[in-house]
Amino acid sequence: MATVRSAAQGILADDNTETREQIIEMLKKAYWMEIETVMSYITNSINPDGVRAQEIVESLQQDIQEELGHAQRFAQRIKELYGVVPGSTDFEAEQTFLQPPDEQTDIVHVIKGVIEAEAGGIEHYNRIIEACDGVDWATQDMVIEILRDEEGHLRAFERFRREFE
C-alpha cells in the first residue's frame, strides 16, 4: 500500500515548518508592497501635469504591469509553501511618500517617492533572499530575479532625479 508522503528535503519538509512560516510572512509583506506600488504608480502616472512629466509618466505606466506581475509571483509562491494569500481587508497602506503632491507639476516629489518605494523593496527582498539561504532555493531564486527588476527601477529613477534637480 502506498503511503502518503511529503517532501523530505527543502522548504516543504516537515522539519522546516517554522522557517517556512517565517518565509511566508515575509512573502505576504512583499505581496502587499507590490500591491501598494501598483496603486501608487497608477496614481502617479495619471496625476502629473506638464511636458517635463511625460517621461516619468510613461516609465511608471510600464512599471505598473511589471509590479503587478511581481505581486502575482509572490502570491503564487505563498500558495506553493502551503500558505494562504491574504484578503484585501488585511491591507495596510505605508507609502506616505507617494501621495499626490500639492502641485501636480511637482514631478521631483514623484521621482523621490518612487526611489523611496524601490529602495524599500530592495531592502525587504534582500532580507528574504538571506532568510531563504540554504533552505528555500526556489523562493530565493524568484526573489533574486524580482530584486534585479527593482534595482533596475531604482537606477532609472536615480537618473531621472539627476536630470530634474
Ligand SMILES: [Fe+2]
Ligand atoms: Fe516590484
Ligand SMILES: [Fe+2]
Ligand atoms: Fe519596482
